[in-house]
Every structure is written in C-alpha cells, then in structure tokens.
Amino acid sequence: MPRNNQGELSPTLKQCYKYLKLTSRSFAAVIQALDGELRNAICIFYLVLRALDTVEDDMTIPNDVKIPMLRHFHLNLQDTHWSFHDSKEKDKIVLEDFPTITAEFQALAPVYQEVISDICCKMGNGMTVFLDRGVGSLHEWNEYCHYVAGLVGIGLSRLFSASKLESPEVGRDERLANNMGLFLQKTNIIRDYLEDVLQGREFWPKEVWGKYGRKLGDLAEPDNRQQALHCLNELITNALELVPDCIAYMTRLHNQSVFNFCAIPQVMAIATLERCYNNPAVLTGVVKIRKGEAVKMMMGVSNVEKVKAIMHYFTSQIESRIPKDDPNAERTREVCSKALACT
Ligand code: PS7
Ligand code: MN
Ligand code: MN
Ligand code: MN
Ligand code: MN
Ligand code: MN
Secondary structure: OOEOOOOOEOHHHHHHHHHHHHHOOOOHHHHHOOOOOHHHHHHHHHHHHHHHHHHHHOOOOOHHHHHHHHHHHHHHHHOOOOOOOOOOOOOOHHHHOHHHHHHHHHOOOHHHHHHHHHHHHHHHHHHHHOOOOOOOOHHHHHHHHHHHHHHHHHHHHHHHHHOOOOOHHHHHOHHHHHHHHHHHHHHHHHHOHHHHHHOOOOOOOHHHHOOOOOOHHHHHOHHHHHHHHHHHHHHHHHHHOOHHHHHHHHHOOOOHHHHHHHHHHHHHHHHHHHHHOOOOHHHHOOOOOOHHHHHHHHHOOOOHHHHHHHHHHHHHHHHHOOOOOOOOHHHHHHHHHHHHHOO
16 A cells, blocks of 8 residues: 555545545445455545546536546546536545546556556446437347446456456456446346436336336336336346356455455345345335345355355245246246256
C-alpha cells in the first residue's frame, strides 16, 4: 500500500476507501478484506466502474452528451484533472471528486492499470449500444449483461491472476468469468424490475416479456399478475442456468480472501432469486433478503463445499415451489436438476 513519509495511508487512498463505503453496501467489506495488492487495485476498479455506471444511469444527461462521455471515459484515467459536476445521481460524489480516484489509479502497478483501463473502455462503449432502446432478444440480454457485469468478472479474474494469488487459468477462462458476472447482473435486473421501469429503464428482454404482455410496464398492473409471474419465473429459470458455471469457477480459486470476495455475492444472488421466484412483490415493490439471513450466509461460505450446500438449498426451495400451471414448469425443473447435480 502506498504510504506517505510518516508511514500513513495517503490522504487520497483514505478518501477512496471512504467512497467505497459510501457507494457500496455489498462490496465494501469483501474488498477491504482482500490480500496484498488486490485490495487497492479492486477498490479503485470498483470506484472507476461506479463512476462510469453513474454516467450510464443518469437520465438527466442527454444521450448526445452521454454517448461520447461513456466512449471516452477510460481516457479520464490519464487526466489527473478530469471531473464532472452535472450529475444528479446518488453516487455523483465519485464523478465530482474523480481526481482522487485517478491519483490512486496511477499509483497502481502498470498491469492492474492496463486491466482496469481496458475493461472501462469496453464497458463504456458497450453501454452506448443499449442507451436508446430496450433489450430485445435473449442474445441481446446476454450481450448487455456482458458489457456491465461479464466484463467485470473478466477484469477481476485477470487481476486475480496478475496478483499471483490465483493461477493464470482463472484469468484466461473468459467464459466462466463472464458467467459469474451474468449471474449477478441478471439477478439484479430481475429484482430491480419496478425501480428500473419507474425510471424509464427497460432491462427485461422483450423476447421473454413479449409473450406475457404488450408493454413491459403493463406487467406491474394487478390484472396481469398471473402473466407477470410466468414471465418472472422464466427469467429466473434463465439465470439459474448459470449455476453450474459459477460453481466451476469458484472450484478453481485458492486464495481465501479472493474466494470470499467471489462467493458472498453469488450466494446473495441465489438467495435473492429464491426470494423473487413466483413472488408478486417483485412487481409492486422492493424485494430484499433479510439482514439476518444475509449475515448467516456471509459467515457460511468459507469453502466451495459450503457454497455448494447453500446453492443446493435455495435451488431445492425453488424446485419445490414451481407452480403446476407455470408454462415453463418443465424447463425450470430441468434447470434445477442440473444445478442440484453440481451442488
Ligand atoms: C469491481 C467489485 C467475481 C469473477 C459499479 C462483481 C452496476 C451487479 O446499479 O450496485 O445499484 O443496480 O447493486 C464491481 C465476477 C459495475 C459483477 C454492475 C464493479 C463478478 C458497473 C457485478 C461494480 C463480477 C456496472 C453492482 C455486477 O450491483 O447495481 C467490482 C467475479 C460496478 C461482478 C454495474 C452491477 C454491479 C453488478 P445497481 P449494484
Ligand atoms: Mn447502470
Ligand atoms: Mn446502477
Ligand atoms: Mn439495478
Ligand atoms: Mn444497487
Ligand atoms: Mn448435492
């Protein structure tokens, strides 16, 4: 860790950890617990992407301003003075004080800088593809989730390998790393249905919701409850297909701090999917897992066998709740069996 001549953490690094705590409920603790060089590298990676996502999410920035900003965002990492003061988003502080993040980015070893900059460039360009239209096909759903989360998984895996805390194989297998990110992102998109629709943002794929309603927002109407639940369940089934690859990825990890960092969000995601399955509350409000439940899971994931046991439990809960009249009941049963077989 870079220290000043009094042997203390530099003020900009301290500030970065304050921003991490301010902007992330779910990642702050696991990032701070990372070993060695990964701690700062991943803290800065998080803040850079949080800043980029704040631009993507800000509906008050017109697209003709937003598109070049997203495309060129990675160049800001080379400009110690760049900042942005016109965001209305809750995490706008990371844009307003971006120079503090840039200062610590530039203090990272060059390999870490290269990974972060490369992912930031690819994500910013990818985000522009879906700015002015919803997600159509399932192929496009996978594509959007690749840009905003699969790339994070790929970048993180390269950082793990670069640190030597994990083997080169972890950073080379982009398919498994991508699917780790997709599992988190699909869960986030499924859970955030109402919040996103109310903000005019549509991330559920039309190929699926089009079978159940005329407009995505219609699924929130009480008259469409049954159709909406069928749609919800179909998307959860799609996300559950990723479980075997997530288990395969986590099986390869050796470092305990990296393992915890990867596994805790994954078990939170499966618990969230279980909570959301066939649950009308997704369409009318916010569905969150109970705090006590979350804490229990975070303590229980010390190795891959325990992660498998938790994933097995939530999958079997979903399997037991498949409605007889669900149009995808058969497919959901099949996907659950595959997940149960590897856990
Ligand atoms: C660098 C830790 C571990 C192989 C800001 C972690 C938003 C779900 O916007 O904040 O509130 O709805 O609830 C995280 C794979 C990315 C994917 C993506 C970067 C796992 C910008 C997380 C976090 C790969 C785009 C946060 C994908 O959810 O979203 C670092 C391995 C950022 C990971 C966004 C979403 C993350 C997300 P919101 P949340
Ligand atoms: Mn976003
Ligand atoms: Mn966001
Ligand atoms: Mn969301
Ligand atoms: Mn969030
Ligand atoms: Mn089993």
